[in-house]
Amino acid sequence: MAGFYEAIKKVEGIVYDIGTGSGILSAWAVPYANFIYAVEADSAVANKTRPFLNGFKNIFFIEGDARKVHFPQKADFIICEMLDTALIDEEQVPVLNSVLKYLKKNGDVIPRGIINAAEPVHMEAEHICYQENESSLHYIMGPLKVYSQYDFRTPINPLADFQLHLKIDTNGIFNGLKITSFTLITPKIICGPTPMLNPPLMIPTEKLRVKKGDVVKIKLSYQMGGGLNSVRIETEGIS
Ligand SMILES: C[S@@+](CC[C@H](N)C(=O)[O-])C[C@H]1O[C@@H](n2cnc3c(N)ncnc32)[C@H](O)[C@@H]1O
Numbered sequence: 001m002a003g004f005y006e007a008i009k010k011v012e013g014i015v016y017d018i019g020t021g022s023g024i025l026s027a028w029a030v031p032y033a034n035f036i037y038a039v040e041a042d043s044a045v046a047n048k049t050r051p052f053l054n055g056f057k058n059i060f061f062i063e064g065d066a067r068k069v070h071f072p073q074k075a076d077f078i079i080c081e082m083l084d085t086a087l088i089d090e091e092q093v094p095v096l097n098s099v100l101k102y103l104k105k106n107g108d109v110i111p112r113g114i115i116n117a118a119e120p121v122h123m124e125a126e127h128i129c130y131q132e133n134e135s136s137l138h139y140i141m142g143p144l145k146v147y148s149q150y151d152f153r154t155p156i157n158p159l160a161d162f163q164l165h166l167k168i169d170t171n172g173i174f175n176g177l178k179i180t181s182f183t184l185i186t187p188k189i190i191c192g193p194t195p196m197l198n199p200p201l202m203i204p205t206e207k208l209r210v211k212k213g214d215v216v217k218i219k220l221s222y223q224m225g226g227g228l229n230s231v232r233i234e235t236e237g238i239s
Pocket of ligand 1 (some may be wrong): 018019020021022023025039040041042045064065066067081082083091095161
């Protein structure tokens with residue numbers, strides 16, 4: 001939150017806050033922006049946030065799906081914090097892809113982007129899960145490898161398809177992938193995973209006995225915004 005606060009202190013002109021939720025990011029932008037359009041799709045959330053944001057003269061609150069909103073003014077800044085690990089389970093990518101046509105030529109997006117990295121692991125859980133609790137106990141079997149990086153100022157293909165070559169530095173049973181996302185709130189403010197913001201995602205794979213020096217080949221695909229059911233993983237062998 002401190003990172004977002006620092007970034008929002010730099011906004012000016014017309015600001016959108018897409019997926020405003022509690023409305024806190026819009027409220028922080030009030031002293032810096034000329035005008036803010038705050039959009040929230042969930043009506044239960046909107047009912048709580050509307051009275052709070054209606055108290056600010058330079059915020060216009062819109063209840064609805066941001067992809068269907070016609071904004072009367074282009075944005076200098078788009079705040080869109082629908083983050084989750086690897087952007088799989090939230091609508092950050094489909095929503096931004098739709099709203100970016102309203103961003104002015106030199107406009108900016110907060111957060112600016114995301115970096116995704118993977119590690120080979122031995123994990124206890126047999127199902128895909130976030131590493132928030134004891135059901136996702138694991139140990140790391142090789143170095144963290146960055147496999148994708150996105151800049152939110154340009155449209156992103158939501159269909160992600162990767163071939164990962166992961167080095168192993170521990171003898172044992174490899175049976176999973178740990179994905180960690182790092183958020184570039186701005187190019188200078190990078191936020192790692194926290195239990196609240198993007199806890200690592202643990203994805204089980206086929207079991208393989210591995211030794212130090214092996215490289216495990218994995219095929220990983222998912223749809224950003226498509227939910228955890230869209231995740232497919234295949235172990236293609238060891239070299
Ligand atoms: C992670 S929360 C954002 C929280 C918010 N930034 C805050 O600080 O409270 C994401 C929010 O985006 C909203 N949302 C998801 N899809 C949306 C869409 N298509 N249009 C508008 N809001 C959407 C959700 O209902 C949710 O409140």
